[in-house]
Amino acid sequence: MSSAAPRRTAARAAVVGAGPNGLAAAVTLARAGVPVTVFEAAETIGGGTRTTELVQPGVLHDVCSAVHPMALATEFFRQFEIERRVDFVVPEASYANPLDGAAGSRAAIAYRDLDRTVAELGRDGAAYARLYRPLLQRLEGITDFALGGSMLRWPRDPLAAIVTALRTAEQGTPLWGMRFREDAAPALLSGVAAHSIGRMPHLATAAVGIVLGALGHARGWPVPVGGSRVITDALAADVLAHGGQIETNHPIDRIAELDGYDVKLFDTSTRGLLSIAGDVLPARYRRALSRFRFGDAASKVDFVLDGPIPWQDPRVAAAATVHLGGTRAQLATAEFDVAHGRHPERPYVLLAQPTTFDSGRNPADVNAVWSYTHVPRGSDVDVAPAVIAQIERFAPGFRDRIVAHTVTTAAQLAGYNRNYVGGDFSAGAITMRQLLARPALNTDPWRTPARGVYLASSATSPGPGVHGLAGWYAAQSALRHEFGLQAPALGM
Template identity: 50%
Template structure:
């Protein structure tokens, strides 16, 4: 499979596509290879049960699409992508009577929190004021230190949220539950500094850009990137499984949207022993067990305001979220696992019909767990929405091993690409000044297993492509937008 292209990208998830777009816009001849029948990786949609209803296959809600410097430069709106903002960024039912609601409007959120209003305002307000600087830093390649002013805002908040000290700040259970629900996104031990950083980033974005869903489904993000790549001369090859990097021995730059294990599969005999051992020692974290539902009506939440959000965290109190996440991180199933749920029609009515609506959910489970979580997730929703089961027209469970079969980067169902520990965040995937480079000349890594980590933001692709342009082609002036 010798390529006549200047550059080759292997893997067409959001990061691979971001890299391909940047390289093609820089004037290079670029080939993109995808083993699956269509591009997209974790950013695909499908009509699973009914031709009138669009379900997201992996990612569903996209705060990073608003915040990401890559997508800012790409300009989604100019490519026909509409991001639909719900009135409530995310919700978190605590018990039968109390629910935390993070409105897009910070002051409205504070008003709902009553005696904790000032504390939430003090926590989130400065982050919202510094949102551009903050997101540029946290979505960077981890080599640029924060400015003193940003450090003064960021450090105490990450430390508080990352050590559990934030719970001492609040009087009621809603605010700590809201923060714990966001901190659980990385799937790992709580509290932790990584979880604290996640709560800072995603938590403040609720009030600074929102947690939107793309009109028509996540697939529209992929379609826009693919169309732009092709418009700049890029060539997409689907059903094209790459098995050996030596297939591209004559290509000047090869960018890999693959995880550590995938890189080993492609290049093991070529890698220096020390680097190879470092990749072999990468740890994988807890997994997601996916459940899709087709329902006959919106979820009958006890709290009516939950109908106005596309994202609901089901985990109970902050303490209950912590117990569930730590149980799974220890390799055991939680009796009441944390569930991340999306109801996209709360913001995008085009996804289905009034009597046929998609519901998307992940339960956190141990890595490689073969559990079909359908009934567990159904029961978790029923706790806060009695009668939900009566609305279910169809369902399907996708156990963690099947997620890996769908996307080889999800080892054991770990959708983060590797465990998000502090060590593996700072050395992702190995200790290296520029983590997107490799010991192999012209070969770069650009998956979510490299900084800044998982998410539909395209930033790993942007960082890797910038390095390749500079090092392999002497191109330092980036295309317009970046």
């Protein structure tokens, strides 16, 4: 740990919610010498990074996130030296997108090595390279622009911001197919853009896809050894090591319960903040929070198989993440249906196969497979038949491998985590307006108008993902405004 212990302050801080953002905030405050207590409503910490026995005793599945595109690339985790605290496996293939019909034996594969990806994309390889190479050449500037705080600030690398904006404008409008002649490259781009749950083409979904895709060709999409909970464990251990406290089974329903704390940081949705702290928030800010819109949802299907997934194209097994849905047009149709309140017959399915890369997580004869699909917000529909059919489409014989499976509907996700309103795990729809004003138009979106009250969740910039950034930025804002302190060092 850091050798120089900071002087502890008399003022105390409370963090509500022990997801990655809440714990990142607590790490930052504790290391700055602020006595901090984290309150978690559930029995265990972790939020979107829990790992537990979902399907069968003794078989571990990640409850929410399974693969972490931003874990090795974002500034908080880099300063926290996450790679020294957690073991990751980084597959050579970041993600794959199987195609059927004549192209069924040649799935599109996004390797960390851009040149290898380009070589397998046929006639569109050179066009794909021209799209991504300028992004990779300015990757630091692009991650700073997209994830470096409020998007209302002036970027450190204006050229990187311009390159990102141009690629977003191309891939987020009807121009998105102009540089391609075949199906594979557009399918790769659309499969990763669909992570944001929204219509395609659309500027917001394109922006998400461009950044995640660039990370896939740079640092890769890592799998944490032992499951996503090891990330949470590392954060929690650091909080405790620096004098912080964590209380589970302790929901906070009213801000008055925190009267003994000078500063309060909320790793909650905007709806949660309104419910808990609405009495102390100005009316104008309450109205802004009330206007903040939630997006559509996910429904999860976890499987236990008796062997590997029998992919029609064996190369798909080399990717921890697989985007299922077919061509760009087919993916867009599925997302269009969800946006209009329908459950697609052939849905977009995001599948993770961590057993290939973390074989010690479960017994040797068990293959634990994780998947989710997009559904209208609040859905209680059993999506397993549609998901199984979509996997079977690209992996004939998959159905026969299933030993057991468990469905978690969008409605159940909302019950699992208060932040997932209606099953929206992003804590707010990903739209251009809500990327710029998240949750309100402000260069310091984590600081509310109420003295000592901060929002530290995915409902603030830079939005969803396991990156800890929202909590880190909120804590830095609190240190400046409430304590007159600078951000502490985070390394071991």
